[in-house]
Amino acid sequence: METGGSPAVAMQKPTVTPKAIIYKIFGSKACYKVEEVQEATDIGCPGLSISQKGPCLYRCSLQLPEISVVSGIFKRKKDAEQSAAELALKKLGIHPTENNPTSQEAWDDLVARLNHLFSNEFLTSLHPLSGHLRASLKREGDCYGLIPLSIISVYDSKICNLCKVINPKVESNPLLVISYVLKAAARLSGLLATSEEKLWIRRQIQYPPEILDSAIEKSDSLESFLIGAINIPFSLEESVEVVKLNISSTGYYLDFIAKQLGLVDASKILVSRMLLSKIPGGVYKLSRGAILTADLPSAFNSRTNWRGSFPREILSIICRQHRLSEPVFSTIRSSEAMSEPSGAHKNLKVVDSTMEERQYANTCAVATGAEEEVESGGTFRCEVKIYSKCQDLIIECSPKDSYKKQVDSMQNASLKVLLLLDSYFKNPDAPVERLNCSANELNIQFYPQNFSKAFGLCRSVHNCWHSEIEVGKLLQSNCVDMPYTGHGICSLDIEGPDSGVSTSNGCLSCISYSVSLSIRGENTKELLESSDEFEFEIGSGSVISHLETVVTQMTVGQSAYFSMDLPPQELILAAADDCGRILSLLTSRSCFLEYIVTLLQVTEPLEDRMEQALFSPPLSKQRVGYAVQHIQESCATTLVDFGCGAGSLLDSLLNYSTSLEKIVGVDISRKSLVRAAKVLHSKLSSKSDVPCAGMKSLILYDGSITDFDSRLYGFDIGTCLEVIEHMEEYQACLFGDVVLSSFLPKILIVSTPNYEYNVILQKSSLSSQEEDPDEKTPSHACKFRNHDHKFEWTREQFNRWATELAARHNYSVEFSGVGGSGDIEPVSLPRLRF
CATH class of the missing domain: 3.40.50.150 (Vaccinia Virus protein VP39)
Known part of the structure; x- marks a missing residue:
């Protein structure tokens, strides 16, 4: 808690990019096509010098229903896409200055967003929040239709982003969102009712009968199911416990949780974001939009085919999520000469x-x-330190590697810290010696006591959860978080003629894939994740290992069908559109993941x-x-x-x-x-x-x-x-x-x-x-x-x-x-x- 003045930190409003504005206006009708181009140069005269560039160059064409534009040439694909979107906005007469909404504009948008969330159309949508709204209509008495404000602040990212524009401190204190939602709802007094004391919100006007019937029909399609949850006491002196909740389709699941916790009102429950977003690999998966496919790569190079959020960005996110100070980077430029002792003959x-x-x-x-x-030559080394809010040093990374670009040194130092944290989160119960060994390999020194304070709760949650594995099996619940190593291919079938074009280390492989949750012995299949074009670099660790293993056995044009053991539940739920439906399948039947992969293209290393x-x-x-x-x-x-x-x-x-x-x-x-x-x-x-x-x-x-x-x-x-x-x-x-x-x-x-x-x-x-x-x-x-x-x-x-x-x-x-x-x-x- 701050007791003095505001910290001396420059706060900046989140920026709405040109591409985001285009999406808001045209949605899926906006078609981006990025092509690789070569930089044109002219032949000089004798005595000319030779110049070169490392990364590829890209140009983007954007097709909209009304117009089409072509960007200039850029080193990064996303820069080309943003340029094309910006050109389109200018043609449409939308000024770029509108990219950064003012605080007042954010307030107006927040009110409009709340109005949409409680509209007739939203109630029957597939948005995760709509499921809460439908379930709240089954609550009885005075609780009919009541939604805890914490649910609004967690399940709708647009609400959070708008609140960050109003007050940047929301980034480090998400609970502030609740107060802003209350103020925005007050401007919709004819539509919404709120309780600042009891922290709930509800729609005052009854939904039309046909909308209610459709919503109830969706809710009734879900069966009762047993789930495991973790009870984290407010006091650190009390132990973390696993609780089993028998959730019925006839009620609101937060009421069951409140009863288990001995609370009279479910609005007293504060729901946090999914644990996946607090893990480095999870942030990377979410940013790539490939939760069941992508993985945090083992190395960063600005010339490689890196996809998803950059390491430095991910590290900052992780620090905020765990209430730590922002990472402190120190770059050292070196042009010192190196010498070695002379040899004999x-x-x-x-x-x-x-x-x-x-x-x-x-x-x-x-x-x-x-x-x-x-x-x-001029090279850069970067050191990064992670502190707690109390300025206790937790991690100190001092890589020995040097890089010609300062940004590369910072990204690689960030990645080393992320790899250590990811290793810890995958197995927080591992001995300190093993974590210390991993830290030494990454040129990291961590301070066990401070590290334990910062991430000790994660360890308690993990240990408590895994101690209930056998109980979960007896209850026939597949919700227990099992360690996921990327192994466990149950079956593999590769179809199609051998084209002779296969992958190798350094190649860029482009695949189309789908991942479905299937039920053994039944034809039931729920699509979780898919992509028509997904590109990754072989050998960089940027996808889960079993997928890379399969792709390296394929040639272009072939398709592979294989099944896998279930990964942790949070990955499945994060990838699912209908979490309620997926939960009912997970907890009542024997499930597995089914992958269908087609190798579309292999781009060999440029030299070859x-x-x-x-x-x-x-x-x-x-x-x-x-x-x-x-x-x-x-x-x-x-x-x-x-x-x-x-x-x-x-x-x-x-x-x-x-x-x-x-x-x-x-x-x-x-x-x-x-x-x-x-x-x-x-x-x-x-x-x-x-x-x-x-x-x-x-x-x-x-x-x-x-x-x-x-x-x-x-x-x-x-x-x-x-x-x-x-x-x-x-x-x-x-x-x-x-x-x-x-x-x-x-x-x-x-x-x-x-x-x-x-x-x-x-x-x-x-x-x-x-x-x-x-x-x-x-x-x-x-x-x-x-x-x-x-x-x-x-x-x-x-x-x-x-x-x-x-x-x-x-x-x-x-x-x-x-x-x-x-x-x-x-x-x-x-x-x-x-």
Whole structure:
């Protein structure tokens, strides 16, 4: 409770976006179509600099019954949609200034909204609040038609949003909504009656008989059912208890709850929002509108296909929901140089980067055994702290990762905190040691005592709920919240011909799906959730695991039918339109979820799509072939592949006769290592006449290639193919220093894409803008080849990196490439000399 003046915080009214105004006017008649576009650039003269851009660009066309408009080009789809909506409003003569309603306008809208909620049409609608209104008409005596004000404030989001415009403090104190509803209802005294003392509201005018008959018919269709609820006492000294309520279709369920609690009036009950909105993963699911499908991704990158609310936004929501202070972010910009101790005798050989894909598409560096500081460039690290309202520090996240963009550092720091909280909410009964282990992996320090105060009630609720699982089974109630791990596929049937187009990590998969609640042994089926086009990135954890498992087994055009065990009840109810109907099915029958999924489209990583159109054999095979040739010529007996991934190079080596006796692969992705292990084990087991007969061991290690590992020391040859571009630039520099100063391979082969060739791959042209000589990575025109690339160098940039690296660690260096001859320039380009 505040006892002094107002806090020094800048409060801002919620903004009504152009798209929201369009929806309010046209509803589903407004049709948005977003298309991906490429930025047009002009070919310059000799000596031009090359610019690049990372994320895709989008344009949106909006079709309305009266007009159609096309937006400009934007980096984000939602910005293109908002631009199109804004253009449409201007054509319609609706001024953008109307986007931000004044306090008086919000009051008028609040009165109009209350008038609508108690209208004849609303009573028979599917809105969750209409069910309360219908049930209240079955109350007897003086309680006939009475609705608790807390129900109005919770079940209608528009009411809450309008109240936030009137007073921004509603964001942190939702109970203020009740007082504003009372004041607005006073302006409808001819229609509504209220009681400020007893906190109820009702319609004074009788509904027409035909409306009443229709409402009663809807209510009577529901059967009586048993539900489990949680009684949270006002006093923290009392324990949280599970109560069983036998709800009848002949009464109002809040009356049953009031009786259980020993209350005379149901209006004394304060109903809170669904627990789903207090969980990070729940907020993400709700914002995506895919409650039974989406999940909180494990990583954030502004170039990836992130969908739903951004991590920082979700973290702020969670803090407000749990009555905590707003997150405190501290960003640190670093341009400090990094250095590594020099090694002894080393040899660096780098293959000429002027020979590229078809001309110079893929730069390769071979290091064969240099010392100077490596500029990290301007990078950002972000720390975030979570405090209680009493300013007790609860969580402190200090990530080690740095990012070129400040916003990326803040989003990733937020995501780390969210992942820890999500892990806790999924299993709040886990030992503190386990939570501490998770926190350490995320570079988080949390303070158990303060953490327990902030989230202790969640743990009590969880423990109490789960202690009643067996009781719930005896009562044949499926309402008990069971842990949901994303596993438990009961059956799977994939139909349709194999088109040969399947998914892999990094691909964007577009599916249509529906999720229904089905009853075993019956034809009863209730649709819970569906989408005609749902896009997600494979391998990012952005959907529940069983759905991704199924999609990875499909090809484009195929449909999959599978059933699943029930997830937590709150997910089902949040996805349902008719909660009463769903509750009656859950509590009286044996239910399961039935998924129907069709794989509509697979968008491969950008690099693969571009290169396949121009090269045969594929560049990936040309890179591996180049490395194999140098390995054979080196007569090396030991090899380590840094960033081995799924083992494409190691797999190819088994097809050739080499002098290798020991091969090691290291990668940070466990999924990739598992895939590599399966492929390599299968080949070694099935072929007794493997050409690489002298090989004595093949080992895979899980680890980062920028960290020292004594097991990787002293190999004859090291390879790193198409890996460094997936790091931040400073990490690529760190990798080079660690390898050549600590691991000391006699030869190191490194390859990375040449950005200069993207203009040919993408059939676009280079920008004639001057490049900043101090900028390592150009910045505008062509896209990166892969959404996961953090940078892409030109030949000059790669040569400079490799030459300086070789000099620092006393290695010699040579340059070469694959895909063509470096001295032949594309016909459409001027000759570039470096």
